[in-house]
Every structure is written in structure tokens, then in C-alpha cells.
Amino acid sequence: MSDQTDNPIRDAVAGAISEHEVILFMKGTPEAPGCGFSARTAGALQALDAPFAAVDVLPDPRIRQELSAISQWPTIPQLFVKGELIGGADIVGEMFESGELAELLGADQPTEPTADTAEVMPTSPPGMQIENRLG
Amino acid sequence: MPSTDEIRQRIEAALPGATAEVEDWTGGGDHLRATVVAPQFSGLSRIAQHRLVYDIFGDEIGGPIHALSLKTSTP
Numbered sequence: 001m002s003d004q005t006d007n008p009i010r011d012a013v014a015g016a017i018s019e020h021e022v023i024l025f026m027k028g029t030p031e032a033p034g035c036g037f038s039a040r041t042a043g044a045l046q047a048l049d050a051p052f053a054a055v056d057v058l059p060d061p062r063i064r065q066e067l068s069a070i071s072q073w074p075t076i077p078q079l080f081v082k083g084e085l086i087g088g089a090d091i092v093g094e095m096f097e098s099g100e101l102a103e104l105l106g107a108d109q110p111t112e113p114t115a116d117t118a119e120v121m122p123t124s125p126p127g128m129q130i131e132n133r134l135g
Numbered sequence: 136m137p138s139t140d141e142i143r144q145r146i147e148a149a150l151p152g153a154t155a156e157v158e159d160w161t162g163g164g165d166h167l168r169a170t171v172v173a174p175q176f177s178g179l180s181r182i183a184q185h186r187l188v189y190d191i192f193g194d195e196i197g198g199p200i201h202a203l204s205l206k207t208s209t210p
Contacts, residue, residue: 037202073182074189074196075203090205091181 010066013055017070017080020053022105025067026077030054037089041077044096048107081105136164136199142192143169149191150175152210165201176209 017023022045028034030042034056045052057064057076064076071078071085079086081104086092095101102109137145139157146155146169153173160166169188176184184207189196196203 037204068197072186074194085182087182087185091185094181094206 007066009060009062010070013063013066014070016053016055018083020080021082022050022052023055023080024052024077025055025057025063025080027056027058029056034058035076037075038077041079041089041092044092044101045079045105047096047110048102048105050105050107137195138164139167142167142200142203145191146171146188150187160204165199166204167200167202168204168206170206172208172210174210176207181207 024030024042024045026033026035026038026042028038030046033039033042042054055063057067067076067078068074071080073085073088075088077088077092079088079092086095086104092101095104099109101107139159143155143157146157147153150171150173153171153175155172156170158168160168171188173184173187175187179187185205188205188207189203192200192203
């Protein structure tokens with residue numbers, strides 16, 4: 001892939017990051033996540049009742065490619081707040097547990113840990129789902 | 136596909152003084168979890184700590200190494 005001066009996909013990704021205060025790039029959607037890591041990250045935001053925009057990277061591989069070029073972060077999901085990369089599933093999970101995520105988002109930390117985000121160090125791998133979106 | 140032991144050795148070689156534990160999360164060899172304790176992480180944000188580790192593997196992350204979950208800390 002050569003460098004392009006006119007790159008609509010990169011512009012669209014960069015635009016989405018700057019236009020949304022909280023935006024999550026993930027596999028699948030918050031309602032139907034396509035990967036356990038994406039599910040866990042979206043679940044942390046949902047547990048805080050934090051409004052967020054979500055972008056599914058699966059329909060077009062160029063979204064992921066351009067996103068990683070912008071963020072210099074190799075994996076999905078990626079959470080951005082106020083235009084800044086916060087992290088992927090590991091970091092967001094740690095920040096949820098510590099209350100830092102609630103503080104960052106101005107949300108109330110739930111007093112009862114929720115089942116799907118309760119463990120900082122899960123003893124089992126995140127749920128592996130068949131990603132059938134690519135046919 | 137690099138073995139968990141190879142991943143551990145590469146992390147420890149790239150970050151002198153670091154200790155790493157790498158486990159195969161699913162048994163399939165492509166979802167790995169590394170717990171890394173390194174003096175180089177001192178003073179860095181989590182993002183910067185994780186980037187130090189991801190940078191060791193470059194394009195292999197998302198390729199031969201499908202997923203590398205990280206937990207980082209300082210000694």
C-alpha cells in the first residue's frame with residue numbers, strides 16, 4: 001500500500017476520532033461484539049452508562065489499517081477519549097477496575113461489580129466467537 | 136507462530152532487567168497473555184508501557200501473533 005495524499009478512509013477515521021468525545025473502535029457492535037476483547041471493552045463502558053460512539057472495523061479492513069496507522073496501536077479494540085488513545089481491552093479493563101475510567105468519563109463507578117467486567121485478571125480467555133461477518 | 140517461550144525471551148532480551156511470563160490463553164497458540172515487569176516502564180503511562188512491548192514484535196501482532204494481552208508493571 002503506497003502513501004496516498006488523498007486518503008478518504010484515513011480522513012474518515014481521523015474525523016470520527018475528533019468529532020466524538022468517546023469513541024470505541026471494535027470488532028462488531030456493542031450489542032453484537034465479534035470478539036471477546038471488544039465485548040469486554042464495550043461492556044466496561046456500558047457498565048458505567050457512559051455514552052460512546054462505536055465503529056465496527058470488520059466491514060472494511062482499511063478501517064483497521066488506517067486506524068492503527070493513526071494511533072500507532074496494533075490491536076482492536078481501541079478507545080479514544082477527547083481525541084486521545086486511552087488503550088485497548090487490557091488498559092480499559094484495568095482502568096475500569098481501579099475507577100480511573102469512571103473518573104475519566106465523569107461517570108459513577110458502579111458499586112456492585114458486573115459479572116462480565118469484574119475480573120482484572122481473568123482466569124479464562126475472553127469468549128471466542130466465530131466472526132462470520134466476513135462470510 | 137512464535138512459542139510462548141520465544142515471546143518471553145524476546146521481551147526479556149529487548150528490555151534488559153525485565154521479567155516476563157507468557158501464557159497461552161486458549162491453547163491454540165495465537166491468543167497469548169504476557170505479564171511483564173520491567174524497570175523501563177518507570178514513569179511511563181500504561182499506553183507507553185504497552186507500546187514498548189508491542190514495538191518488539193511490530194507487524195507480528197495481528198499477524199502470526201493474533202492477540203497479545205498485556206499486564207505491565209515496574210519492579
